[in-house]
Every structure is written in structure tokens, then in C-alpha cells.
Amino acid sequence: MLERPALYPWNDAAVAMLKRLWIDGLSCSQIATELGPGFTKNAVIGKGHRLKLPTKPNPQSRGQKSAMGRAAAKSIKANRPKNGKGQPKPQAIAARIAGPKFETAPLPEEEMGNDVTHLIGIMDLKAHDCRWISGDPLNVHGYCGKRAKEDSSYCDEHHARVYMGHAR
Missing domain, CATH: 1.10.10 (Arc Repressor Mutant, subunit A)
Incomplete structure (x- = not known):
């Protein structure tokens, strides 16, 4: 040394x-x-x-592929269409992308008789929408989506519930 x-x-x-x-x-x-x-x-x-x-020299570049690398290359070759035949039809591609249709479970609020027609998904939230989560946050849920108060993440109703007793 x-x-x-x-x-x-x-x-x-x-x-x-x-x-x-x-x-x-x-x-x-x-x-x-x-x-x-x-x-x-x-x-x-x-x-x-x-x-x-x-x-x-890189050992991988000398033809010493790992077993996983060899299996992946073999799989790609096996699934490669021959002479353009075997290509999936556009409808099949669209169905594969869309995935199967599932019926959604009712929200707990809906089961309790509360109005859930205004709830929106996270991708539909805008900058000034209320972020109050209705339902199970780990499972089926939606966001209030009503106009949020200035300087708050919540609408008037939910802001009052979150900051109950706090001056803000």
C-alpha cells in the first residue's frame, strides 16, 4: 500500500x-x-x-452475455414477425391499451347517502380546485373539486372542517 x-x-x-x-x-x-x-x-x-x-474491454461486449441477456434476446427473436406477417390489427392494439373494463365500487359517501356526483379524479384537478378527498384514499376515492378558498387547498366547507378552531 x-x-x-x-x-x-x-x-x-x-x-x-x-x-x-x-x-x-x-x-x-x-x-x-x-x-x-x-x-x-x-x-x-x-x-x-x-x-x-x-x-x-467490457466483458458483455465480448460475447459473454449473461443467461438473462441470452434469454431476452431469444424471446425478442421468437416474437419478431416474419416478413411483416402476424402484426396485430389496430383494434387489437386499442383493446390491449384500453385494458378490460371494470365496474367501480361505490364510494363510502355514496353508500351513506351523500352527494358524490361532483367528485373528480386527481387528473381532473385544476390549480384552484378543492383537494378534499372523499372515500378511501388507499382505494376508491374522489376529490371535492369545488372552487377552493384563496390561500387554501379547500373550498369554504372543507376549509372550515380542516381548520376548525384555528384562526387563519
Whole structure:
């Protein structure tokens, strides 16, 4: 291991050792281990690039694909249409994108007899809409959506419920 100053680890001896180990073909993490504490794999990579050392070959680029990579490539080839045949029809694509239709469960407020016709989804909320959540926030719910008070996230009714007893 090399003695080095605390502020600048790359002294001449460390650079010489880096060059020698780089040429010998050690991995960057192995070089960092050889150089000692304070040297990281990323520090070795960065210094190697700044010194314009020859790039190390990537094991993946030498045809040594992982088992998962080989399986994925095989799957892609198997699913590739031959001569343009087997392409899905536009209707099938649209049905796949739209997904199956599900009937929605009633909101708890609706079951209790409360009016839920004005509730909106999160994607329909505008900047000044009331953010009061009706229903189960983890399941089926909607937002009040009425015009919010100035400087509030809630309409008059819900603002009074949230800040009950607080001067605002």
C-alpha cells in the first residue's frame, strides 16, 4: 500500500502503480484495492480516463452475455414477425391499451347517502380546485373539486372542517 497525503491521493507513486496495474488488466475495483484505503473504483476509472489510458474491454461486449441477456434476446427473436406477417390489427392494439373494463365500487359517501356526483379524479384537478378527498384514499376515492378558498387547498366547507378552531 502507498503512503499518500490526505488531500491529494494521486501522487506520482500511485499514478505509476495505477498505470502498471491498468496495463496488467486488473479491474478498476481490484486496482483500487491494491492502491489502498481512500481509493475507490470510481476514482480509478476517473484517473484512468484523465490519463487517457486505453479503455478496458467490457466483458458483455465480448460475447459473454449473461443467461438473462441470452434469454431476452431469444424471446425478442421468437416474437419478431416474419416478413411483416402476424402484426396485430389496430383494434387489437386499442383493446390491449384500453385494458378490460371494470365496474367501480361505490364510494363510502355514496353508500351513506351523500352527494358524490361532483367528485373528480386527481387528473381532473385544476390549480384552484378543492383537494378534499372523499372515500378511501388507499382505494376508491374522489376529490371535492369545488372552487377552493384563496390561500387554501379547500373550498369554504372543507376549509372550515380542516381548520376548525384555528384562526387563519
